[in-house]
Amino acid sequence: MIELAFHKTLHSADGTMPLRVDLRIKQGSFACLYGKSGAGKTSFARIVAGLLAAEAGRIRVNGATWYDSEAGIELRPQQRSVGFVFQDYALFPNMTVEENLSFALRRGQDAGIVRDLIELIELGGLRDRRPAMLSGGQRQRVALARALVQTPALLLLDEPLAALDAAMRARLQQYILRVHREYRLSTILISHDVSDILKMADTLLHLEHGGIVWQGPPAKYFGRSSLSGKFQFSGELIAIEAQDVVFILSILIGGNVVKVVADESEVKALRIGDRLLVASKAFNPIIRKIDVNPDDERIPRS
Amino acid sequence: MNILHGHIDSLTSSGSLTLVHVNVRQTRLSAIVIDRPDTAPYLKLGNSVTVLFKETEVVVGRGTEHFVSLQNKLPGSVESIAKGELLSRLVLATAVGKVVSVITTNALRQLALEPGSAITAMIKTNEMMLSE
Amino acid sequence: MIDWEPLVLTFKLAATTTVVLLIIAVPLARWLAYTRSRIRPILETLVSMPLVLPPTVLGFYLLIAFSPSNAFGGWLQDWLGLRLIFSFEGLVLASLIYSMPFMVHPLQSGFASLSPSLQEAAYVLGKSKTATLFKVLLPNMKSSLLSAVVLAFAHTIGEFGVVLMIGGNIPGQTRVASIAIYDEVEALNYAAANTYALILFVLTFIMLLGVYLFNGGYLQRLRQ
Numbered sequence: 262m263i264e265l266a267f268h269k270t271l272h273s274a275d276g277t278m279p280l281r282v283d284l285r286i287k288q289g290s291f292a293c294l295y296g297k298s299g300a301g302k303t304s305f306a307r308i309v310a311g312l313l314a315a316e317a318g319r320i321r322v323n324g325a326t327w328y329d330s331e332a333g334i335e336l337r338p339q340q341r342s343v344g345f346v347f348q349d350y351a352l353f354p355n356m357t358v359e360e361n362l363s364f365a366l367r368r369g370q371d372a373g374i375v376r377d378l379i380e381l382i383e384l385g386g387l388r389d390r391r392p393a394m395l396s397g398g399q400r401q402r403v404a405l406a407r408a409l410v411q412t413p414a415l416l417l418l419d420e421p422l423a424a425l426d427a428a429m430r431a432r433l434q435q436y437i438l439r440v441h442r443e444y445r446l447s448t449i450l451i452s453h454d455v456s457d458i459l460k461m462a463d464t465l466l467h468l469e470h471g472g473i474v475w476q477g478p479p480a481k482y483f484g485r486s487s488l489s490g491k492f493q494f495s496g497e498l499i500a501i502e503a504q505d506v507v508f509i510l511s512i513l514i515g516g517n518v519v520k521v522v523a524d525e526s527e528v529k530a531l532r533i534g535d536r537l538l539v540a541s542k543a544f545n546p547i548i549r550k551i552d553v554n555p556d557d558e559r560i561p562r563s
Numbered sequence: 564m565n566i567l568h569g570h571i572d573s574l575t576s577s578g579s580l581t582l583v584h585v586n587v588r589q590t591r592l593s594a595i596v597i598d599r600p601d602t603a604p605y606l607k608l609g610n611s612v613t614v615l616f617k618e619t620e621v622v623v624g625r626g627t628e629h630f631v632s633l634q635n636k637l638p639g640s641v642e643s644i645a646k647g648e649l650l651s652r653l654v655l656a657t658a659v660g661k662v663v664s665v666i667t668t669n670a671l672r673q674l675a676l677e678p679g680s681a682i683t684a685m686i687k688t689n690e691m692m693l694s695e
Numbered sequence: 696m697i698d699w700e701p702l703v704l705t706f707k708l709a710a711t712t713t714v715v716l717l718i719i720a721v722p723l724a725r726w727l728a729y730t731r732s733r734i735r736p737i738l739e740t741l742v743s744m745p746l747v748l749p750p751t752v753l754g755f756y757l758l759i760a761f762s763p764s765n766a767f768g769g770w771l772q773d774w775l776g777l778r779l780i781f782s783f784e785g786l787v788l789a790s791l792i793y794s795m796p797f798m799v800h801p802l803q804s805g806f807a808s809l810s811p812s813l814q815e816a817a818y819v820l821g822k823s824k825t826a827t828l829f830k831v832l833l834p835n836m837k838s839s840l841l842s843a844v845v846l847a848f849a850h851t852i853g854e855f856g857v858v859l860m861i862g863g864n865i866p867g868q869t870r871v872a873s874i875a876i877y878d879e880v881e882a883l884n885y886a887a888a889n890t891y892a893l894i895l896f897v898l899t900f901i902m903l904l905g906v907y908l909f910n911g912g913y914l915q916r917l918r919q
Contacts, residue, residue: 310815310819312815312819338819339818339821339823341819343819344819345815347812347815349812351810351812351815353816353817353830353831355831355835364820364822365820367821407816407820410820411821504650505647505648505650506646506647506650506665507618507619507652522617522619524564524618524665525652526564526663527564540692542691545689545690
């Protein structure tokens with residue numbers, strides 16, 4: 262069990278905001294801390310890791326007390342069994358991939374885990390490269406592997422996917438899930454991306470104005486229920502148009518506007534700007550290779 | 564979207580596909596999903612589930628006897644009709660409750676449907692979506 | 696043949712000052728770069744003062760403070776046997792203060808240019824502050840380190856006013872090259888003054904050129 266209960270007054274350009282949380286996460290779960298920027302997500306992670314001091318509270322991870330203001334316990338980051346993947350990855354530029362990982366070894370720890378991790382994240386061919394010679398996705402994988410060398414009780418990921426394109430993102434989601442399962446970690450991922458959350462997390466923590474306003478299964482939060490449909494996207498409703506007896510919704514999904522037919526019973530509850538989950542059975546979509554020469558073949562009009 | 568509530572009657576898996584039978588008010592509906600009971604915990608015998616399907620996927624046939632491949636056949640009658648220029652919206656009263664169907668107005672004319680007509684609402688197995 | 700002693704003394708002073716200063720300045724610069732303490736601006740100001748203050752001002756106060764006829768200076772001499780005026784030790788102390796900004800500023804900006812998460816990442820990986828300093832921070836700010844060392848060294852070679860005030864002109868003790876030049880000029884011994892001056896000119900030129908070549912990446916490019 263991971264028990265996080267603390268508060269701290271955060272100072273920002275917009276004034277002060279209290280960060281006040283009191284929550285429990287099951288050991289082995291993959292939680293996602295979700296919220297707008299400025300909600301206090303990074304401060305939350307930094308307090309848990311011991312990089313930022315809380316004003317009062319208690320942090321207990323799998324029975325070990327990391328912080329207890331009443332008992333006067335406050336472990337330094339060095340003493341907490343925590344892995345942290347920073348938003349800017351924080352790889353050591355003077356060390357190669359392998360050295361970055363080896364540096365993380367505890368005194369006397371078997372170096373075999375470095376080899377295992379390099380294999381797991383498929384970076385064998387790059388082990389002697391320095392971070393400057395790696396792509397964003399590769400750096401992210403190294404940072405992830407480095408955070409796991411000490412097999413931490415809790416892994417914190419601070420928006421590690423924010424800077425990556427969609428394809429790289431999808432691959433890294435798989436890597437993160439793989440290490441989460443392989444090393445039976447308890448993981449807290451900070452993200453404001455719905456696809457990250459729906460694909461990876463089993464618990465959603467919605468942080469707003471410094472407080473957890475919702476905790477539970479992500480699908481319940483976004484879809485109110487989990488759908489079996491495999492063709493799922495989230496988007497923003499930008500237009501509703503009445504057409505005969507049906508309605509045509511225009512929804513912005515990842516930079517594309519898609520149109521979806523809806524019934525009046527569904528449209529009643531919708532407003533422009535709403536976040537929507539669009540789901541279809543995987544059986545329906547038609548696929549067609551996009552030809553190099555657009556004159557040769559046309560995509561059928563729907 | 565048509566929403567029906569029922570519970571899982573039977574599960575048949577093959578590879579990554581599972582054929583699910585859902586009992587809704589003593590009527591057996593079938594759905595096929597790309598999930599397995601070991602990957603999707605909600606796929607459990609007796610579990611209550613929600614069956615979802617789009618109005619535009621509901622086929623309407625006159626009468627009750629149809630030799631077609633569609634597995635979900637719901638006999639009932641037309642309750643009300645909203646006629647549009649190209650599309651029409653039918654509310655159908657069936658054994659599982661009210662089901663809405665959107666069909667072309669041409670089809671409505673050819674079938675000569677009017678409130679009270681005896682019909683069968685039919686939905687393909689792969690159009691049925693499940694939700695916890 | 697010129698007297699080599701002032702040159703040897705100059706480099707001995709510069710080397711001692713640089714080494715001692717490095718030991719003091721690295722922790723100080725690290726603290727200044729990361730702290731949010733309110734006394735930081737005051738410390739920064741004090742460190743920078745020698746940049747704008749006439750060296751004679753500093754020399755004057757040091758002379759007053761360390762003079763054995765004065766309470767503090769007397770205490771130093773009576774209890775520690777340390778006489779800081781007109782002595783090599785006094786010169787080192789004065790140089791430490793006088794060259795402080797040249798060592799601290801490049802180091803501070805070197806620390807500040809590193810992403811703060813680099814240090815935090817090392818802490819989370821269980822590394823101590825010292826290990827983080829030597830294994831992570833310093834290796835990633837080599838050019839700042841080089842600038843700091845060379846600037847402090849070169850600047851100590853070039854100091855004059857402070858030395859004159861507190862050190863005087865004792866051969867083998869405090870008569871450094873810059874003083875020797877002044878002395879030779881006073882004595883209208885232009886040839887000797889020119890030799891000292893030329894040696895200082897060439898040496899400092901080479902040192903600074905080395906820094907610019909290294910930090911500008913010219914050396915790396917040549918190697919490729």
